[in-house]
Amino acid sequence: MSSMGTLDLPRVQAPSAQPSWRHRLRDRGIDRLLWLVAPAFLFLVLLFIYPSVYGIVLSFQPMDHSGFLGNYVRFFFDPFLRGTIGHTFSIALPASIFNVVAAIPLALAMRRRKRSQRIVNVLLVTPITLGTVLVAEGLLNYLGPRGWVNRILMGIGLTDKPLPLLHNMWGVIISLIITGFPFAFLLILSYVSGINPAMDAAARTLGAGASQRFFRITLPLLSPGIANTFCLTFVLAFSVFPSATLLGNPSGDSHVLAVAAANAAFQQYDYPLASAISVITAVVELLMIAIVLGLRSRLYSGSTATGKG
Amino acid sequence: MSALAFTKLELAAVSRQFKGVTALADFSLTIRNGEFVALLGPSGCGKSTTLNCLAGLLPLTAGAIYLDDERVDLLPPERRGFGMVFQNYALFPHMSVRKNIAFGLQMQRVSRHEIVRKVDWALDLIHLTEHGDKRPNQLSGGQQQRVAIARAIVMEPKLVLMDEPLSNLDAKLRHEMRTELRRLHRELNLTTVYVTHDQEEALSLADRLVVLRNGRMQQAGAPEEVYARPANAFVADFMGYRNQLSMVAGPVEGDPTLTRLSGGGIELVANGTVRGQATVAIRPDGLTLGRTGVNDIPGVVRTVEYQGRDYEIEIEVNETTSLFARINQRVTAGDQVVVNVPRDHVMVYAAGADPEADESRRDPIHERETV
Structure with missing residues (x-):
């Protein structure tokens, strides 16, 4: 295709300082192949950009005509609504930190064990395929007051009454770990596999013990991947909705932003307020991502391999 | 330079099997202090296996390695005190050249003052004094290779192991680096085991050549001897x-x-x-x-x-x-x-004296064990 294009060109005239416009376009990767992104672009405009812009505009048109920022003022002055930010953080932050921190050692252990890696992948991917609701149903039976866990705990005498594992923020956190950990693990594993194992061997021959190798070689090389993974799992956890309603206490400590938005939209039919809550959710997520990526850029962010090997 | 004080390193009937395939069989060799030994052979011949066994990155299946009278093959790599130069250099990409070279010294808890002095010495040795604060990826292949060499020898290791260190360089640079390696070896009297598949490189660098095939030693001797009178x-x-x-x-x-x-x-x-x-x-x-x-x-x-x-x-x-x-x-x-x-x-x-003569002269046989 590109060779056709160049063959069809007229013979080159006297050399000029400016390359021809076709060459300049091609140099920037603009050619007919670019049409292939058209369907995706259309999709993006219709299903993402338009609804987002619509929602943002709507959020500035409160139903009580209290002015441009009315919904936002209301959100931040209402302790029940304002508290959702704190609730969401206290669920999303521990869950995503746990997911990332627990994924690192497992990924490191799996990096050279291809066979067990496959088994672990299957074990971990299954909960993703089952969907949040099914997992939540399972957890209701498993962690409930009369579920296996509590019956075993009481049976061996560790507690005399059932532990309140559900219908509070712990239930939501457990569910977020079950669904979020596989993502974190698979992502971290791919970053770990990108580190040349010769780095570790080199550090060993230079006298570095296991913990020195981890903290001075592996962790710095892995840190960009850890930051990315944290951002993704955090965003997933921050917009938690189904498990917050099914496993949490949606009017108490798991009254998260998504629940508040849903209540506004479908109980009070206040779409502008729901939009405002969604915009606030997005802004908080973006702030968090900005902080994490800002920290990341202060760490090493280049290639994880040297040489031509 | 007390670390260098040993008389001989001995590999006694070292074997290494890998998933049922013998990568190295019954390999015995005694290396004198200061000697430059080249292990030569086609890929899969066991030369890299030998090197990794020496480094401690691969456990032996049988045999033993002695440094004078001390048995070292059961020590982990970090406690052997052998320096290694890797084929792909394996420089730490997140550290500057200086920090790469200083890494091993820091692991040994050498004083900060002493580290600065030794790193300066090593940078001068490889003619990269001006590039000390650069990251490895900002250097050319030849410069990276020199950093890898400096990182290994700044520790004054008892033994330097080199795994095809020049194979990623172009022909001209390879020749220059060969001369450089020879110079470093002469100046520092480093005991070196050098793995290569390039017979010219082996002949020009080594005091002694060891030719391997299918995990078995074929001939060991001075380069002139192996060149003029091949054993098979x-x-x-x-x-x-x-x-x-x-x-x-x-x-x-x-x-x-x-x-x-x-x-x-x-x-x-x-x-x-x-x-x-x-x-x-x-x-x-x-x-x-x-x-x-x-x-x-x-x-x-x-x-x-x-x-x-x-x-x-x-x-x-x-x-x-x-x-x-x-x-x-x-x-x-x-x-x-x-x-x-x-x-x-x-x-x-x-013919027939050598049972494997007809089978695969340039054999890409068993998968190479990489570490």
């Missing part, structure tokens, strides 16, 4: 004996020290007492143009490759046999020529 047809092939002919060896009447060879339409007389089926190896530069009365072979020039100083030509002797010769006269394809080979340039090996 495999070593000969690896040393550049490009002409390998299958011939029948018989006695020469009146002289029991000679062998008469015939096969492939050629008759030759060689030194030696081999009788029966034989593999005959001749280096291209063992052949000269012209008739001498002994071992003259007539033929037609088929191809001529200009090599700068001389020509490598292919001579078709008959339909089945061609010979390669390195000559310094200009000939053209199609010329009728006579080449001759002096008796002592003809290497004769009894």
